[in-house]
Amino acid sequence: MRVTVRLFARLRDIAGAAELTRDVAPGSTIGTVWRQLASEYPGLAAYEQAISTAVNADYARMDRVLGDGDEVAFLPPVSGG
Amino acid sequence: MRVTVRLFARLRDIAGAAELTRDVAPGSTIGTVWRQLASEYPGLAAYEQAISTAVNADYARMDRVLGDGDEVAFLPPVSGG
Amino acid sequence: MSTPLLAIGPGPLELERIAASLASSAGQAAGVDGAVVTFLGLVRDHNLGRRVRYLEYEAYEPLALKAFERIASEIATRWPDTRLALHHRVGRLAIGDASVAIATRSPHRANAYAACRYAIERVKQIAPIWKREFFDGGDVWIEGATADPDAADARAEAERIACA
């Protein structure tokens, strides 16, 4: 199955893309996708303890199981205001 | 000597006047004027512990000695805002 | 025409202009301040179970202005990077009208919030302003605090409420 990945701020700079698509096995979680990305873009790995994650524009935990067509977002520490 | 007395809010209602002039003896204090007024207008007496006082538009204490032409103001508890 | 930082009078309060007057006031270049906090006090339609029809505010205006200057000076001492604008209206006010408008501006939001809250508490403590409430069935002068600008306990209470 296929998911869309959204990356923001510094994560986007590291990967060089704001949006990616990735094929993942059924039963994959947000964490599965993250580890795959971190191996592709080693600069991401340092963010593992600091990121927040979302699926389809709702916050979700790393162990959330994904469905086909989901949009997964990785969010570095925020700085709005 | 002569002083002007300014009364506000409920004190004005009790005395029926916003401004009065009174002749007082040299050496008179704000307290002297207050006691004179309170004897003229008994309704004022209940305010003795609650009023603030000013001379020439500056807060002053009851024992402040007055000069000729001073403006003395008696202020009931405030309720601005 | 520029709007004064401190004022009392019968005209409707223009919060936007009051806040803008702070932006252009001396002492701070553009870019120094990171926070503007404002407060508007509005006339409510109920008080102590009475249905309020309208209010009349009266002030000893020259002393009220001096009280505002004192509050500005207290803020400049307590929060040296923070500036105050404060306007109070007098006369007849309808339900929903603004009776007091306050703006503070500071490099830091904590100080802007604290100073803005402090200012309204001090107005209620020491400004020689009185509110007469006209309600269904009568009217009454509202009497709050005995004004004593030198009372350290009142000032400390205002700082406590401001969470300073």
Add this chain to the structure above:
Amino acid sequence: MSTPLLAIGPGPLELERIAASLASSAGQAAGVDGAVVTFLGLVRDHNLGRRVRYLEYEAYEPLALKAFERIASEIATRWPDTRLALHHRVGRLAIGDASVAIATRSPHRANAYAACRYAIERVKQIAPIWKREFFDGGDVWIEGATADPDAADARAEAERIACA
């Protein structure tokens, strides 16, 4: 056209309209509220000793709006009589521009102040918004809090700062 209570987008922030939208929003008749508190966050020209030239804000907009809704809901729970309007700007902002505008309206000033302060603290904790600082000599993404809207300790800290 009416202004929404919660919004994020590239347009300049209009605090007066945002506050007015609260006055006309459902649920409160005129005369119920006695206090309006507003906050504007402005772009500062210095940060951590760097001279800032301008900022760029980026957001995950649909999730940011949901975060604002969550903050409004938290306020409705904690201060049931108090309502919130909250707008955040994105894109390139110049020194002195407003990046965030907040207004709260309540029968009581204590609640309006607390909710307004709470709102900005929560925006900084949980809204998926990022600020890139362009300073003399380079640029850097500012990274603050790890957003976790369910974290009870962060929420408690925001309440503490709001002096609630």
